[in-house]
Amino acid sequence: NAGVTQTPKFQVLKTGQSMTLQCAQDMNHEYMSWYRQDPGMGLRLIHYSVGAGITDQGEVPNGYNVSRSTTEDFPLRLLSAAPSQTSVYFCASTYAGSYEQYFGPGTRLTVT
Amino acid sequence: AQSVTQPDIHITVSEGASLELRCNYSYGATPYLFWYVQSPGQGLQLLLKYFSGDTLVQGIKGFEAEFKRSQSSFNLRKPSVHWSDAAEYFCAGGSTGGGNKLTFGTGTQLKVEL
Numbered sequence: 001n002a003g004v005t006q007t008p009k010f011q012v013l014k015t016g017q018s019m020t021l022q023c024a025q026d027m028n029h030e031y032m033s034w035y036r037q038d039p040g041m042g043l044r045l046i047h048y049s050v051g052a053g054i055t056d057q058g059e060v061p062n063g064y065n066v067s068r069s070t071t072e073d074f075p076l077r078l079l080s081a082a083p084s085q086t087s088v089y090f091c092a093s094t095y096a097g098s099y100e101q102y103f104g105p106g107t108r109l110t111v112t
Numbered sequence: 113a114q115s116v117t118q119p120d121i122h123i124t125v126s127e128g129a130s131l132e133l134r135c136n137y138s139y140g141a142t143p144y145l146f147w148y149v150q151s152p153g154q155g156l157q158l159l160l161k162y163f164s165g166d167t168l169v170q171g172i173k174g175f176e177a178e179f180k181r182s183q184s185s186f187n188l189r190k191p192s193v194h195w196s197d198a199a200e201y202f203c204a205g206g207s208t209g210g211g212n213k214l215t216f217g218t219g220t221q222l223k224v225e226l
Binding site: 031033035040041042043044045048050058090092094096098099100101103104105106 | 118121144146155156158161163202204206208212213214215216217218219
């Protein structure tokens with residue numbers, strides 16, 4: 001098992017550009033989540049999904065879109081990047097009935 | 113609202129000394145609690161978890177944590193710190209009524225003096 005994978009590892013964007021952060025898991029987990037990590041703020045939930053076709057907002061959803069067309073993939077889209085979205089992004093997954101989340105290695109995004 | 117609080121932003125200990133990192137939670141339902149460690153530029157590694165049962169939980173790397181419902185705390189301890197323990201530590205939690213969403217504390221940066 002590869003576990004939870006994220007691409008790219010690093011990305012630099014200009015303000016206004018769009019991009020998609022990829023997240024995939026091969027553990028057949030129903031639940032997937034996106035978090036962002038900022039200094040002094042811990043990790044904050046952006047969006048999450050409880051299964052294919054079902055997504056919901058977390059604590060800091062503004063500026064981000066998600067969709068879940070398959071169990072394996074949960075991409076995070078930035079439609080118009082802003083400097084405030086400079087952060088490290090972590091994807092996580094778990095199976096229904098468990099509370100232990102498995103994290104990917106993270107994507108470090110810089111918006112200039 | 114559900115919350116997890118880590119009161120200490122930075123802690124410095126000498127190598128070989130004991131360590132305790134504080135974590136307080138606020139949940140109405142039965143909480144499940146975790147401690148993660150993150151080395152610079154790295155991802156999150158799970159140290160230990162509490163779901164139910166024995167309130168003293170053993171984890172990896174010699175860490176343990178004790179769940180105290182009366183104090184709403186889940187403090188992380190290690191009897192003798194090694195220089196390699198220098199990292200940032202995050203407490204996280206959720207509740208059985210809150211789906212599979214985790215709430216993280218703001219982290220405690222541990223520095224180990226040789």
